[in-house]
Amino acid sequence: MHSNKRLVYLYKISLFYMALQKITKEEIIRIGIDLFRKQGYNRTSMNDLALACGLQKGSFYHYFSSKEALMSAILDTLYQYYRNKIFSLAYDQTKTPAERMEIFFKKQEPVFTQELTGCLFGNITLETISMEEEFKSVIQAFFSDWIDAFKQIFLDDGNSDDQALILARQSVMEIEGALMLMRVFADAALLRNACDLVLKKLKQAS
């Protein structure tokens, strides 16, 4: 039919200006997280990143203007993700402290133990902390928010403010230390056991 043909024609025109792209910023961020976590920041080249994205080196700069810009985007994305999806769990008053902590670990363990490469923040903190002020502030915010989240759980578990802070810090330290040892010994059980011990810090542990 005439109108149908025209429809198709015009539809094509409407698509005219939407050039297809091989990949999205979001996918690049996911790939970047993966590579940086496994290889570290300095040992991952722009070429590595581009190829992993199916792009040429030069094309990568369409998405991120520099390696640092990519890293910043990654840290921001991860930070927001943790804030909104993970740390927020700690403030859910409809669940017991123990339940919240369990959910927290249930969400995190598979991510952290995946290929035994741990947590990006943990992995690149010591490599990049002295490089960029911008990186540093996101890393600090990440750990602050994590400690705050755990503190809330310990508060709701009946601890004093001081005690809750101490327990929260200790728990974060144990988990980050566990992630390091997990990587050293290539043994995911080390992380799992550490999580169990953190759970046992709760008075009303299930």
Added chain:
Amino acid sequence: MHSNKRLVYLYKISLFYMALQKITKEEIIRIGIDLFRKQGYNRTSMNDLALACGLQKGSFYHYFSSKEALMSAILDTLYQYYRNKIFSLAYDQTKTPAERMEIFFKKQEPVFTQELTGCLFGNITLETISMEEEFKSVIQAFFSDWIDAFKQIFLDDGNSDDQALILARQSVMEIEGALMLMRVFADAALLRNACDLVLKKLKQAS
């Protein structure tokens, strides 16, 4: 005679340079530990190392055949040092477990908190663990021996074998996690408090 004078002159020159040993391997290792701990492995160039040693780049290779060779030597040296001087303290049956732990921390804290740059093993583990099999095995040995040392203290404190291992691992994790957070927040108190908490894990804490 002209040629004789020149002979003497050149002889002196030759002695001057032949006798010159600007630095020892041991000193280079100490300097390397310092730089790697502060700047990381990848961000420390051979030029940085050479200059810090008062050498030219080319001369550095008379002492160590490569960057990796230097790193290996550093890891070995540090490992032996910890084995002989630090971890061995845990086996001193003439002291109480608490006393041993306290001495352990007293020896480590100043090293770790110096310039807030932490422990080389902790700092470069996550950066280099996936690089060299040789690095990996020393790093594993280091942490194994550390855990073993703590385990001995917890055993002597009246814990079961299983329980002692769990406490030892947990303690190492807490300290490594504390070193990371100390660096993130540039706050040495985080490490000191973590050590105190580890001490309190002892039944007969002083």
Added chain:
Amino acid sequence: MHSNKRLVYLYKISLFYMALQKITKEEIIRIGIDLFRKQGYNRTSMNDLALACGLQKGSFYHYFSSKEALMSAILDTLYQYYRNKIFSLAYDQTKTPAERMEIFFKKQEPVFTQELTGCLFGNITLETISMEEEFKSVIQAFFSDWIDAFKQIFLDDGNSDDQALILARQSVMEIEGALMLMRVFADAALLRNACDLVLKKLKQAS
């Protein structure tokens, strides 16, 4: 009908884009003159040009097939403009030589001293003269015609053919040299004074 509504919608979209002529070749040339004069040929990127035109990089190639093609168009346009609008003034026998020279300068000074960026031909001559034969011939034609124009004025001022040529060349050289120093010292007075001195070369100076 649904399909009909969509048809109309898409038709509008198609008209929207089909009718859109964001910019004309002439406007691009004007913008190009401006950018090249200020930043030079090599330091002005196609992206700079496109953005200054409100286009995307890719769209620019619908107007000019390459950077060189744009430059050629610019040189041609400018050359024709000077031939028809400026150099032609020198042949206006209804005015005295001094009047013609004055009009010449009155038209040129504001263009040249605008933002102290001088004359495109002068500015890019030394940068591009060894690049493209095509550029070279327009640049040569421009300067030839300029000298010819001045020569006519000096002829009509009562000079011999030889003398008129010498004075014309000298005047062009003084003005181009003045444009260079104007830029070096960011001082428009240098050009204005140079023009005054050229005027004084006329016997019947006003």
Added chain:
Amino acid sequence: MHSNKRLVYLYKISLFYMALQKITKEEIIRIGIDLFRKQGYNRTSMNDLALACGLQKGSFYHYFSSKEALMSAILDTLYQYYRNKIFSLAYDQTKTPAERMEIFFKKQEPVFTQELTGCLFGNITLETISMEEEFKSVIQAFFSDWIDAFKQIFLDDGNSDDQALILARQSVMEIEGALMLMRVFADAALLRNACDLVLKKLKQAS
């Protein structure tokens, strides 16, 4: 003879530490002047420079830490050369103004007309003046000193201070303009004639 053999041996030792170099900074500067003058600053790559020096790209950085550093060294060297060897001629009171001017041109013409590539300062001024403040100040100093030198000659030729300055500026402008036209038309006579005209500005022209 024994002592002779030993002499040779020790002589070799004394040369021990003097690693041979393929090229000197001074030679690189000369080559850089040549390339920049012919091709311009932006169109001359570090690779071009290195190859022209018989070096690999990376080796070039042993001599100059960056392209800008090389350019700065070149501008400084040229500026000092002109100050000490050329402009200084203008202040030689043992010669008449005309003699000084003639010597000045006699020294400059062969340099400028060599391969018809003109004067580096003139050639790259318009390309680099807006890039680096450091470049700008040397370029300004160069032209200031040149004008001062000519002014002294015109003063000694019996002109007032004001008049001498005007004549000096005009002369520099004519010469720079002549260099530009010389390049445009590939005709060294244009420069020579311009120099003659400058000489004629002297009252006591020879």
Added chain:
DNA sequence: AATGAATGAGAGTTCATTCAT
């Protein structure tokens, strides 16, 4: 054992140009 010039591979980045839509 000391030098430092030389190397060559590869880093991050820019840019003129192409092309599918």
Added chain:
DNA sequence: TATGAATGAACTCTCATTCAT
């Protein structure tokens, strides 16, 4: 005609390592 993602070559620069002396 408009898009902007994609390209690939070239750019400036870094760095671990080698080597003649």
